[in-house]
Amino acid sequence: MTPNGAPEASAVKGLTVLVAGASSASGTAVCAALAAGGAKVVAVGSSAARLEKALAGVPGAELRTCDLSLPGDVASLASDLQETYGGIDGLIHLVGGWRGGRSLEDQSDEDWDFLQKNILGTLRNVSRSFYPQLVASGHGRLAIVSSTSVDDPTPGNAGYAATKAAAETWIQSIAAGFSDTDAAAVVLVVKALVDDAMRQAQPERKFPGYTDVSALGEAAVRLFATDAARLNGRRISLVPA
Secondary structure, eight states: OTTTSOGGGGGGTEEEEEEETTTSSHHHHHHHHHHHHTTTEEEESSSSHHHHTTTTSSSSSSSOOOOOOOOOHHHHHHHHHHHHHHSEEEEEOOOOOOOOSSTTTTOHHHHHHHHHHIIIHHHHHHHHHHHHHHHHHHHHEEEEEEEEEEESSOOOHHHHHHHHHEEEHHHHHHHHHOOOOOOOOEEEESSSEEEEHHHOTTTOOOOTTTEHHEEEEHHHHHHHTTTTHTTTTEEEOOOOO
8 A cells, every 4th residue: 555545556647667578478467567557658579569469458558669788779769758758757677588507518608698688788778778767757666577596596597697686786776876866776586477378388387486477567566656765775575475
């Protein structure tokens, strides 16, 4: 609940929130939760076809294609959203992917480049381009999804865990910059995410410790119902008890 007793979802009403990586199952869930609360959702992905398919059930979502690994393209997107909406109020960064193996030797240079580009490079680009808008918003929220592997890395997931750790450090740097403002940057931590399609594909599997994408959507909405000073810089576990 918000301080005035209104439902948490009302905290996003009228706000403009960009969801990066929106065509994934987690992106769709986050977009749906934000839209249900009355937010203007800007759903960003690299494929128009995937966005249209994934977001067909999210009314009012504005679909934008952008290669978030290209700083110039991201800067153009930020300029356009500044002109169209006066800037954004929230940025939920869900771009990523996993690469790994059974050992350090199994992880190729191509794996490393993929992780650096998709997890860290895209975060660096969007946070730099949208930072001024989030500070100016009065409601600014920036969140990423990280992994429990940062706390418990293995040789096989070394590249993934190291890149996630770097992304968390980047967020902490942003949080330091957000101090004494109404903006907040946070890390949402999961073991892994699960959705209905995964359950249907493997009905015998239990997915222990996995976080449902719907819970991620709810967490994204709660960010806007929580005071920035209490939220900024936090690392919030979404791993089920």
